[in-house]
Amino acid sequence: MPNTVPNRKVICDVLMRHAATDKDVVVLCSDSRGSASLTPFFERYPEQSVEVGIAEQDLVGIAAGLAACGKKPYAASPASFLTTRSYEQAKVDCAYSDTNVKLIGISGGVSYGALGMSHHSTQDIAAMSAIPNMRVYLPSDRFQTARLFDALLEDEHPAYIRVGRNPVEDVYAEDSCPFQMDRATVVREGTDVLLVACGEMVRPAVVAADLLAADGVSATVLDMYCVKPLDREAIITYARDAKVVVSVEEHAPFGGLGSMVAQVVGEECPRPCVTMALPDAPVITGTSWEVFAQYNLDAHGIATRARELLVKGG
8 A cells, every 4th residue: 555654754753752761852843843743742742842933043043052951952844944044053053063953854855846946945955965064864765764763863963854745655664674874775786777866766766777677777776865974885886887877866956966976976987977856947836746757757757867878878
């Protein structure tokens, strides 16, 4: 059956489980507890919850203050606002000061499809990755999200995590979700094409690999949930064995995963390499999957682009 559990609900479940025994876990929201699926946390642990209202700069600043006092704050807000309105606080209060703040960008990418560019976060990978000492994660499904947050609760350094609004199809299974912190997960192994994807683009990349396999094309799929720190070793290892490299992301074409992958491939093992991303323009209005299909960020579009690149340069 299709998955009906969004990653944001998984985050709430993990935080509630840890908060039961760790009273330093604190959740902060900017009038977004409903959107973040964090209402159950606020109801069960009101003494470990902070609502700041629509004030993203205050959200991050207060979270940093709590971290400086030994708390473990998790600040959730729509990614489009969290990574723009509070950028200076993320840079100075969190990253520069190395405070234990986890910034959760909810409804990332084009999750708010019908609301248009004002609510899209298609620059956040580039913006947050550019901040020294800020890690950036885009988990691909509910099981990886749970593993990631369990790991984040064990460290004391800042991070930005982007999740979408809607449920996404499972990439892994509950009892079979390989995970190593800051290491890409190899979902498929092949020799013709290397597909590197993050977040909600991992599932269509896996399906694209299956479509390519039906045509006799062998593809590796790397789930690069850890955009920063980027797993350069995995990219180099699998790019060297591939004829072409294709990166796929729900992001603008500049400064995101594709730019990072191209830089590594160009430096270490040059070969044809393309970035599949959203256009450098306001995207169409529609659901996430309507937007993805329009810009060929679905399984069919990814497989087609890989075939074209093989014919041209492989």
